[in-house]
Amino acid sequence: MASKSCISYLRIFQRQSQIAPIVRNTTRGIVASKAFTTLPRRSANTSTPNLPNAPTKATKPGVTPRKIGGITETYTAYGGTEEMYKECARHANYTIPKAADPEVEMPKTEDGEDLGVGGGWWHDEVGLKPTFSTWSQVTMLHIYLLTVRFRCFPPDVCKTWQQQILNHFFYDMEDKMATHHGMTANGTRQKYLKDIFVQWRGILAAYDEGLAKNDAVLASALWRNIFKADENVDFVKLAQIVSFMRKSLVKLQSMDDLEVMQRGIQFVEPAGEKILLGSSGKDPLAVK
Secondary structure: OOOHHHHHHHHHHHHHHHHOOOOOOOOOOOOOOOOOOOOOOOOOOOOOOOOOOOOOHHHOOOOOOOOOOOHHHHHHHHHHHHHHHHHHHOOOOOEOHHHHOOOOOOOEOOOOOEOOEOOOHHHHHOOOOOOHHHHHHHHHHHHHHHHHHHOOOOHHHHHHHHHHHHHHHHHHHHHHHHHOOOOOOHHHHHHHHHHHHHHHHHHHHHHHHHHHOOHHHHHHHHHHHOOOOOOOOOHHHHHHHHHHHHHHHHHHHHOOHHHHHHOOEEEOOHHHOOHHHOOOOOOOEEEO
């Protein structure tokens, strides 16, 4: 995990790399979610995680890809994936208003997870509870879609962009662990982060298998991960998510590398997916 000073230097070099325009040619396991419980919060230090400061729209740098695989490509990918990650993380986001008050007992789910406050399609329509595990699984689903598209980049560029979007994800998770769940000990946070990385590797294998085989296999992977193998799952919602994934990847594939890197990508909620139910459905991906 990078330190604050490392992130500061990243931002400095990222801005410097935008001063001189760069031109290049581009070419084209599943582990059950660990229940998050609150640790004692009396000594919570919310400044512990090392998260980069969010840039404003006005200062968002342009991204010009380079087939370098070195320092400049790393800074370019860091800036380019920052907004992408924010888009991935917003869909099942949650808050825990009582986390700041150590005298108030944290509400729990039946599984012992800290229960927060959320909203939107994933919480209100699908019925997923606003917890850390729900948020992380839905976020990983969206990151996965971008990761698949990154595989079309040149190999060295692909590796850098995949790593940078994962870095943003892990910075954000560590922040939530401290601010929402009272995990003040770095060792405790690192243990959970390692477990989630194992989950991520399982998700890559499971979703890849589903894409390569058929919708039933993909739906099974989604059911095990996002729905925790719930026997009462809404199959219509599950079918909508499968359709959303397929159509999103088709849309991303239709964009060239520069479009993916430079233009803001927004995912439409799977609620618009009606293709499996008899109509054409909405475009699951919008480009700013």
